[in-house]
Amino acid sequence: MQADIDIDKLIQRDRKEYAALVDSYSDKVYRLALRMTGDEQDAEDVLQETFIKVFKYIDGFKGLSSLSTWIYRIAMNEALMLLRKHRPEGYSLDEENEDEDITPRQIASWGALPEKALVSSETAHHLQVAVMRLPETLRSVFLLRDTEQFSVKETAEALGISEGAVKVRLLRARLKLREYLSVYFSEPSLEM
């Protein structure tokens, strides 16, 4: 459900409007958090903290980006902070090695596999495993652009990076995921 949210009512602390906002965005925020962290408890923490911050800082929402982009930006920051917390002290976020060769190596043609093989629960699990293998810098771009279907501009705004950086990271993320999935889908047990 996507309600039309009245920002002025949110600023006036209208509880009904808040409930409508939460109802409209909770699935999206939870989905993003789960894909970003790979953990249900972490995703729930991100979900709660995101809406607490949305309510707390709504007065500061200037409308320079859409409300949706602003909420996703908060959610992504919460997810990244949580991932950082789980790291041993002194370790920063996984950065992409820009010198790494991304030339496609897996050239199996699995694009025509039957739907049954592509949408099973086992495949869903594998999709999550594959996305967790991406460094956070690539994962965040891929999730916003390709699963939440943000534009390049919106993705750049939500992550606070340039549109050029979004394009470069998106290409690398897509090619890496394609590579991981090609290995998985080329396994003989999936050939039908």
Add this chain to the structure above:
Amino acid sequence: MSHQHECHKYLPGLSEYIDGELSPELCAELERHMAGCERCRIVVNTTRKTIDLYQTSSDQQKTPSDVRERLFKRLNLGDFLSGANVKSKHE
């Protein structure tokens, strides 16, 4: 120029090609190349399929009801939990 080297030349534009955002000139050039290059056709098709799979599986993901319930309570919005009090776009 070796064939492999030629494929590599098109790699940076692959994402934009898939998104329909590559310039018409480069798009035509890449399609001419793909017509004779099975390797690049497979890479483009399986990259498209990769994106489709993530989009399809994401559409199915909903917040579990217990998670939703705890969220509304944490936000002191428990009285809106039934959904009956929450406005919809049709309101």
